[in-house]
Amino acid sequence: MPVVPTVSGRQVESRGVQSAGLQTFSQPGIGDAFVRAGAEAIDVFGQAKQRANIALVQEASLKLSQTGSDLLNNPETGLLNLKGKNAIGKGHEYTQQFDAQIEQLAMSLPDEQARNAFMQQAQQQRIQFATQAGRYEIGQINAYEEGQFQATLLNNGKNAAALYGDNAAYVLANKQTFQQIEDYGIAHGWSDEQIQAKKIEFKEATAKATAQNAIGANYLQVRQQNGELSDTAAGSRRAVADSGSSDRTRGIRNNNPGNLEYSKTNPWVGQTGDDGRFAKFETPEHGIRALGRNLMSYQRQGIDTVSEIINRWAPPTDKNDTMSYIKAVCEQLGVSADEPLDASNPDTLKALCAAIIHHENGSQPYSDQQLTDGVSAALGLSQLPTKNKRYTGVAWFDALSESDQASVLRQTDALARQQQAEYKTMLDSRVRDATAAYMRGVEFPNPPGEGEFIAAYGVREGNLRYTEFRNLQIAGQYIGSFRNMPTSSITAYVEQLRPDTGETGEGYASRAELFDRVSAAATKVITQRQNNPFSAAVEIGAYKPITSNNPDDITAEVANRFSSQESLRALGINAPLLNSEEAAALAQQVRGTQNVDQTIKLLQSMGEKLPAPAIRQVASVIAPNSAATAYSALLLGTPDNQYDNTRPTIPYSQFIGYKPTMNKYDVAKVILSGDQLLNPTKAMKNAGITPVQLPSEDKMKDAFDEQVGNAFARNPQLRQISYSLFKAAYAGIAYQSGDASTVRTSMPDTDIVADAVKYATGGIYNGFNGGDVVMPFGMDKSTFKDRYTTSAKQALKDAGLNVNAVSNFTPVNIGNNRYRLVNGSGRWATDPRTNKAIVVRVE
Numbered sequence: 001m002p003v004v005p006t007v008s009g010r011q012v013e014s015r016g017v018q019s020a021g022l023q024t025f026s027q028p029g030i031g032d033a034f035v036r037a038g039a040e041a042i043d044v045f046g047q048a049k050q051r052a053n054i055a056l057v058q059e060a061s062l063k064l065s066q067t068g069s070d071l072l073n074n075p076e077t078g079l080l081n082l083k084g085k086n087a088i089g090k091g092h093e094y095t096q097q098f099d100a101q102i103e104q105l106a107m108s109l110p111d112e113q114a115r116n117a118f119m120q121q122a123q124q125q126r127i128q129f130a131t132q133a134g135r136y137e138i139g140q141i142n143a144y145e146e147g148q149f150q151a152t153l154l155n156n157g158k159n160a161a162a163l164y165g166d167n168a169a170y171v172l173a174n175k176q177t178f179q180q181i182e183d184y185g186i187a188h189g190w191s192d193e194q195i196q197a198k199k200i201e202f203k204e205a206t207a208k209a210t211a212q213n214a215i216g217a218n219y220l221q222v223r224q225q226n227g228e229l230s231d232t233a234a235g236s237r238r239a240v241a242d243s244g245s246s247d248r249t250r251g252i253r254n255n256n257p258g259n260l261e262y263s264k265t266n267p268w269v270g271q272t273g274d275d276g277r278f279a280k281f282e283t284p285e286h287g288i289r290a291l292g293r294n295l296m297s298y299q300r301q302g303i304d305t306v307s308e309i310i311n312r313w314a315p316p317t318d319k320n321d322t323m324s325y326i327k328a329v330c331e332q333l334g335v336s337a338d339e340p341l342d343a344s345n346p347d348t349l350k351a352l353c354a355a356i357i358h359h360e361n362g363s364q365p366y367s368d369q370q371l372t373d374g375v376s377a378a379l380g381l382s383q384l385p386t387k388n389k390r391y392t393g394v395a396w397f398d399a400l401s402e403s404d405q406a407s408v409l410r411q412t413d414a415l416a417r418q419q420q421a422e423y424k425t426m427l428d429s430r431v432r433d434a435t436a437a438y439m440r441g442v443e444f445p446n447p448p449g450e451g452e453f454i455a456a457y458g459v460r461e462g463n464l465r466y467t468e469f470r471n472l473q474i475a476g477q478y479i480g481s482f483r484n485m486p487t488s489s490i491t492a493y494v495e496q497l498r499p500d501t502g503e504t505g506e507g508y509a510s511r512a513e514l515f516d517r518v519s520a521a522a523t524k525v526i527t528q529r530q531n532n533p534f535s536a537a538v539e540i541g542a543y544k545p546i547t548s549n550n551p552d553d554i555t556a557e558v559a560n561r562f563s564s565q566e567s568l569r570a571l572g573i574n575a576p577l578l579n580s581e582e583a584a585a586l587a588q589q590v591r592g593t594q595n596v597d598q599t600i601k602l603l604q605s606m607g608e609k610l611p612a613p614a615i616r617q618v619a620s621v622i623a624p625n626s627a628a629t630a631y632s633a634l635l636l637g638t639p640d641n642q643y644d645n646t647r648p649t650i651p652y653s654q655f656i657g658y659k660p661t662m663n664k665y666d667v668a669k670v671i672l673s674g675d676q677l678l679n680p681t682k683a684m685k686n687a688g689i690t691p692v693q694l695p696s697e698d699k700m701k702d703a704f705d706e707q708v709g710n711a712f713a714r715n716p717q718l719r720q721i722s723y724s725l726f727k728a729a730y731a732g733i734a735y736q737s738g739d740a741s742t743v744r745t746s747m748p749d750t751d752i753v754a755d756a757v758k759y760a761t762g763g764i765y766n767g768f769n770g771g772d773v774v775m776p777f778g779m780d781k782s783t784f785k786d787r788y789t790t791s792a793k794q795a796l797k798d799a800g801l802n803v804n805a806v807s808n809f810t811p812v813n814i815g816n817n818r819y820r821l822v823n824g825s826g827r828w829a830t831d832p833r834t835n836k837a838i839v840v841r842v843e
Contacts, residue, residue: 056114060118064098064121071098079094087136087141088141090137095133098126098129106122153177156173157202160173160174161210164210167395170395185198204401207396211397226266228263229266229294238259239276250275257287258294258353258356260287262277267392269286270286282387286386288353288378289377295349298313308459313325328358328359329359332355350372441479478521483525490526491526494515529573533574534576554605558610589602591629599672606637607635612637627725628672631760632671643656661763662762673736674729674730677731692735696745701723703750707754707764714812722760722761726759730748769809792821795839799829799838809823820840
């Protein structure tokens, strides 16, 4: 341990005084003089010692004061920095430390006199220290006990608030806490009034917290259990005397002019008791308020005409003369029985209450101010003072003050209105989805029922909306049936249901309504077929949307659509293969790219899997002015052979006995590239690409006609298409050759013209059997002559004609390597037995 330096104090001792040559003389009275001098010296010494002791005592007292301050105020170990539980028992402990310091300081003093003086001062300091330490400890004990007490109340309150659904457990939790409050109050000297006030404070605070938990869990149940009778699902009705008494003063006597039912579990504000089934109220205004509240609840449910209100209020099943009641109220109000009333309007509600009071009691004895006060309270515009707090039997609700009870019920009303608004929105969304389904003729899963419409819109509007929805469902069923019926059959069916103009009698209204529904459904289906046949095809499942950019997927769906067109036409649906959005997307893939290989891949996929008419339809949609696109698709759709392929293997059946003069891939690439050079897309033009220039139109036509001769004499439309392809091929060859001389515009290049005609037509055989003939693509003249002659002779033989007459006929290409035969006089060769044209196929 470290050694603490100490001071022992000043030491005074007597020593002899040395002097050199002290001489003595005999003097008379010299002894007395020495005595006096010694006494004086001793006195001086005592005074010095006393002063030293005082200084030492003061120093010790200062050290003790510093020690006391450190024991109390040290930031780390001081008593005053110990809080709550940590300070309990520490006052005595710190006082003992203070006492130890007193003893230590006293022992450091030199004599008893100093110690006694120090102890006198230390005793006073100890009293001050012990008092401060004790007072602080007591304060912390009190704070700790108060904190524990408040924490107990808070915890008990939370636990009780979670018991909103268990009345008995909630009451028990409160009783236990009341006992704890009482014990604490007695222990701390509280008065009975303080204890009672604390119990009430806890009860009401816990009840408020419980109310919020209950509302959050099920606000409708809170309103059902604790609202007035008009707030419940069943609502209130006019009470009927058990004995059938017709005492018409009973309502006035009970301050219940509406003769409302009494309820123990859902009492009215201001209810004081019962008179049999009849409620009794504090004042007439409370009774008028209850009547108004009940009428307001009817309006929330959509019961808002005099007929509906009185039928609900005083139904015939309770032996009421309901019709007379309705008539009397209508006369009082000056309205018709089926005219909707706005009960939220104070004047309307007051007049309605007055009319009911008059009919119930034979007179209306209340002043206008009394009616106004009661109606104002019913509408929530004011409150009526009451001496009787409402008790519903729900412990937490009964524990609330009157104002808090009213606040809880207002909150549930607001939530109910909010929930109804949200429910309307949700229901409207479901109805829209259902409408979309029914208008497409398909079923909608879990459609909303009548009860849901009434819950969202009230009785009257809910019933109207549900009736409309049911009509929609029925129309949807007919639409579903009509989807797969021919248009003519739909029209005939509707006409069969049309009521005769002279038809009347029982059931006519329902037949007329049925006709209207069926007619509307038929019109919907037929109009869609006429205005949007593509959507009509999609809705019956004949077409499926194209969602992929994969060429095989696109081709597969187009093939499916093409195969469905005949059956669709039978229904009266002339649907195109592609809608405008799909056509635009496909056109972008085909003509919107300068990567011709990508275009070739897509067109080849289509050409291989789609019949020629389908290809032409697709081409006319995606490239209505581009013969190059359609021609390339048809060209690429032919099977590959051993000379002309892009696949590693081909089936043996596709081997051919001649080598084509042209490669279809090269031809397609040249024609598509040339078409882009001549007819750049809008995007290309925006990028600065301009059409290339060819020789003049007249010179190009002359060059083309010189090559094809009269091959297209009987088909000018095909000639025009071939000429368009010829120009695209010419541009592709000329501008991709790299030779500047080939792009001159003064005169067509004869070599390029010859190749371009072959690319555009497949090849021309000039002067064959007296005419110019378009040969199958890539077939040389010798092969064509041999195979055509063999096939033509067989065709003539099959028709019973002279096979040697084959040279008398010129073949005319009609597409797909097929030829019809025409003689010099322009007559077509026909089978005399069937009168059908003879067609020769060259393969």
